[in-house]
Amino acid sequence: MQSSQEDQPTATTSDAGDSSCGALDGARRFCRLPLHTGTAQLSVDGELARGRAAFVLPADSGLIVAVQSTSKLTNNMATDLQVTGFHEGRPFTLTAPMCYTRRPGKDLDTGWSLVSPMNRPVTIEYADSGSATQARVILNNFDYDCGDAIITSNAFTRVGTPFAVQLTDRRASFSRRPDYPSVYPLLRAGLFRTASLTDCTFDVLGGTDDDLLMLANDIASLLTIAHGGSVGVAMLELLDGSGQAVRRIVTQPVASKFRDDAIVADFHLPRLFEESFAENVKMRRAARPWHKLPSYCGSLDDMPYIEQKFATLMMALEFFMRMTLLEHGIPEDEVTVLEWNELIGSARAKLGWDIPGHYTRRDVARLVRNAVMHGNEAPITGSAELRLLFNKWRMFLFRRVLIRLGYTGQVISPWKGVQDSSAVADFTEEHNSFGQSESDTHPFVQFVKFLKEHNKGKDYPGVASGSEV
8 A cells, every 4th residue: 555645754844844942953854754734722720722833753762742822831741732723724723631731842833842742642623534544554663674575576575565464363564664764774883762663454344443552562572572672563554445544542561772682583474473463462462460571671772781681680580480480370379479580490390491501500690680779789790690691591481482472483593602593491501591602513603714725825806815714
């Protein structure tokens, strides 16, 4: 389906020059929602405030609404925000139940205030449109390189092509956003902390907006486990048969830094969805708080210091082990008092988990866990060694979560210090140790060393003597 002009992620719309709020100027580059202008009203301390308004969804943050009102809107809570206007000739209405107002700067944009919706999604309803037939999810922080094969008479490629997966009752298709070539380099360079690189589309098939948003979050949660970092829903668009937006639902996801550290390779994602999506949905709807698991897994690397990362990892591991023990019928009063080594022992004895001795060797994991939890010095040689221990137990957590979800395929894993792949249930040391001490035994490393040695003292066409390969 071809996207309409208003759905393209640029700010070059007919409304682009209507706003005089300079605080929005920098947010309009690569924005995920074109600039809309109109009039706003909102309730502040029981009084109704009105004025001109403009809003945009920037590339790397939540929705920003600018309101120019005679009432003083600064550092205060507000309710019942409503913005009405016309966008490309179509009437629209934005509603937000709760928001926070603030001035953009001491000497900037006199009379303008910035309004940030909070706690609940924002709905933008468009008039003069048909009924919604397709949903498009704009995802934060999810990227892929390998899609479904495209074969023509003289070409074959899977690089950046769309790919499809099977959900419980419908198919979903993933594709790169039109502004991917511009946004991706800025994201990798750190100029954006987070951004949207990928869209996911699927048929509506009935249900309420809340049901569709829940399905979108189900997709994002499974991608979080596969991608190794938080994947969120930036916006859900409901489109009619011509591709025009009927409604847009803008969320306020927790900001998490983009990471390129996948657990499940791109070409295994269709298998992951086929085997695990239904179980992922079931866990998120369960009475026990399994819905917290993706946030635990996705936030492991958000902390700035390795000690904080390791403490976060230990909390995630303990949460997962305790929840799994409770799920297997172990009484809650027994589970809640278990300490680290007792949890490991119970997982081995009562859950049948394969936890080889290299994980618990010299009791290092427990000692480091206790140190970082209580603010003490970790009994380990430097942050580099602590990072290797973190990587090892992080790999353990993601393997166990994927097994719990029913996945039986391959994961990206180390092999003697070099990136490789292995079966999801492979807990051997060689496929879970991130150390470099034995990397010279890897065939590729041996091949490179052979070329270097063979090249010494010899001249080859186009290769300087003694140069590195």
